[in-house]
Amino acid sequence: MTITICIGSSCHLKGSRSVIGRMDTLLTTHNLKDRVTLNGSFCMDDCANGVCVTIDEDHFSVSPETVDAFFEKEVLGRLNA
Numbered sequence: 813m814t815i816t817i818c819i820g821s822s823c824h825l826k827g828s829r830s831v832i833g834r835m836d837t838l839l840t841t842h843n844l845k846d847r848v849t850l851n852g853s854f855c856m857d858d859c860a861n862g863v864c865v866t867i868d869e870d871h872f873s874v875s876p877e878t879v880d881a882f883f884e885k886e887v888l889g890r891l892n893a
Contacts, residue, residue, distance in 0.1 A: 813848045813890065817874075818864035820855035828863045830876035838883045847891065 817823075817832050832852065839845050856864040861873035867886055874882045 813887070814851060814866075814868055815848060815887070816851040816853045816856075816866045818854070818856045818858075819852040820859075822855070822859040823863045826863050827876040831863045831865070831874055831879050834876065834879045835883065838880070838887075842888070844887075844891070848887065 815835065817828055817835065819828050819832070832850070835850060839848055839850060856866070856871075858864045858871065858873065862875045862878075863873065865872045865874045865882070867890065870886075872882065872886065
């Protein structure tokens with residue numbers, strides 16, 4: 813699984829640094845660093861919403877407040893499916 817988080821200026825202002833930090837912590841806590849690649853990318857062309865995140869080819873908008881729920885549903889949910 814590859815997770816890409818936008819680090820462009822708009823997403824940076826919306827908290828992408830916090831999202832990346834928390835995602836990294838969650839991957840470490842759940843011992844998933846060998847199964848999940850975490851990448852950064854400049855503008856992902858969805859600036860009107862929250863921080864742009866893709867899992868493989870699926871697009872999402874995440875905020876620092878929703879990253880834990882996102883991780884549980886989208887990351888753990890896909891890995892455990």
